[in-house]
Amino acid sequence: MADDNDGRGYPEPRFDIPTSRATSRRQFIKGVIASGAAVSSAGYLFTIAGCSREQGAARGIERMLTLNVNGKMKVVDVLPNETLAMTLRYKLGLTGTKLGCDRGECGACTVLIDDVAHYSCSTLTHAVRSRAITTIEGLEGPNGELHPVQQAMIDELGPQCGFCTPGQIMSAVALLKANPKPTRDEARHSLSGNLCRCGAYDHYLNAVMRAAGSGENVSRA
């Protein structure tokens, strides 16, 4: 229809659809976060589950803090009401940590704090300033190789849609750090704080058991 007015009294909306995608959404988001105005503009872009920025005069804690993330010390300006998930994703650009429910009910945001699995959406960043934080990005080997759990996920076709996978992997890594040879039931118990809406639980368990090197426990029911 060439006519702007189709008889309903208002014009059809026109969308400017690009013919080629030069930049992926992920690259765009990371670009925004990495750009100079990052911290201030990111705050406005991601207000969906975000923190109110109306801050009073600076009292209480010091906002600038040094975080130990994936073995690197990062200096970040963190709001008092900011969760670790927000800091990781929108201040440090570590978007491998996913936000699903933002209420501690799904596990997509799972990270390791001192090698123990935590929901980063339910952790105030200021409460973990002296702790060692490991995200999915921190599992990468020195030459970019995958962590054994990540490789096992690929080998066992663990994920379906993949959104919950970083959280599942972090829970599995926490388990294997504490218990390198878990039984399948122990693994099931350790991953019970991570929801998978595709229902790929058994595939994830297969991957965890493969990563633990106990191939004989892998069953494909």
Next chain:
Amino acid sequence: MAAFELYQPDSIKGAVDLLGKFGKDGWAVAGGNDSLDWFKDRIKRPKYVVDLSGIGELRGIRETSDGGVEIGALTTLTEVERSPLIQQRYKVLADAAGRVASPQIRNSGTIGGNVCQDARCWYYRYGVNCYRAGGNRCYADTPEGQNREHCLWGADRCVAVSPSDTAPAFVALDAKMVVVGPKGERVVPAEEFFIGPNVEITRMTVLEKGDVLTAIRLPAEWSGARGYFEKVADRQTWDFPLVNIAAAMVVSGAAGGEKIDKIRIAAGAVQCVPRRLTAVEAVVTGQPKSAETASLAGQSAVRGATPLNFNHFKIPLLQNLVTRAIRDA
């Protein structure tokens, strides 16, 4: 999340001073699992948040001189669940801590936070102006109200229940709660620590603004007692109990002819406070630990239960859980 000022004291005194100063505008956070949900939903909007997580003296599990055990309020549920001391002496508590929510929540959630958590009534959590929120009506106890999770006893305008898994274990173990406030320290028995709507409708514990639960003491009297904990929930992880049961029991005699010498038993999620089942205790004390005793115990547990429109199922559920606790402990 609405803006607030954050304070991170490193001592109990510092925390109590701050909370005393802030009064109604202050809020104490430990693990944050309950608090941050309130803040994100912008239903509770404190101006000043006091993060207790940096207070070292609130952590740890230690033996006391009288043969009991003291658990710092900031000890995580995972630490309580895995502590050999708790597993050996107070099994019911280790089992209860291990059934709370999910692994990640147990890793950050504290034992103090678990007993101090607020009601899970979904109308209240939705932010309506109900009695518990300071208003003048209840949305759950109406002809259409969805009250499947609500109480069997103790309804008084509000019908919300105690959502904690560890609270009934503490009542069963006759624990003592150590509270520090602006007026100093006081020690409150677990049974009196939790309060119903008839006492104070907007709170679930005796803690007033400015008070901090610093430790929980388990008495030597129940050290080494047999424990039984069972929780029934809609899902095996995350979920709050529909009913849970915690019992500590001392028995004598050989297997097969055991006699129940002493027992304390409490149920969660059936009343606004963990409900100590004194009728059951009276029925089974001194009796053989048999199927008949267990069956009688179950029947006596549910006497006087007053169900709402959608929670009748909790009556046979509680009855069966009590029967199993007496039979299998």
